[in-house]
Amino acid sequence: QVQLVESGGGLVQAGGSLRLSCAASGRSFSTYGVAWFRQAPGKEREFVAAISWWSGSNTYYEDSVKGRFAISRDNAKNMVYLQMNSLKPEDTAVYYCARSIRPFSSGIFEHQYDYWGQGTQVTVSS
Secondary structure (H helix, E strand, O other): OOOEEEEOOEEEEOOOOEEEEEEEOOOOHHHOOEEEEEEOOOOOOEEEEEEOOOOOOOEEEOHHHOOOEEEEEEHHHOEEEEEEOOOOHHHOEEEEEEEEOOOOOOOOOHHHEEEEOOOEEEEEEO
16 A cells, blocks of 8 residues: 655745655555646646656756755655745645656656545645
């Protein structure tokens, strides 16, 4: 059984930083891509960042977070992180991590992921 648990959310002022963590259970975690998505109130869930399997040599970012957010992984700990810097009020959302449907795959679309965490709230005040 695969489980993903996010943590690290909270309330921060604009310009501040947070690091989100995604703890994964299950075998062969290192062979799966992982992504972060977010959903703001009244809006559809959207892609934020993704990282490829194994070393995570390939990363992908939504345009509005490029240069501010960084995704990384630690396979020894079955963890994926999202470092968020220079936060803006428009980054306020519930953030979800998700694991790719198939090993050795990653992407920017929701249908490419099947296991999701419960989400962690990020609130950025102006």
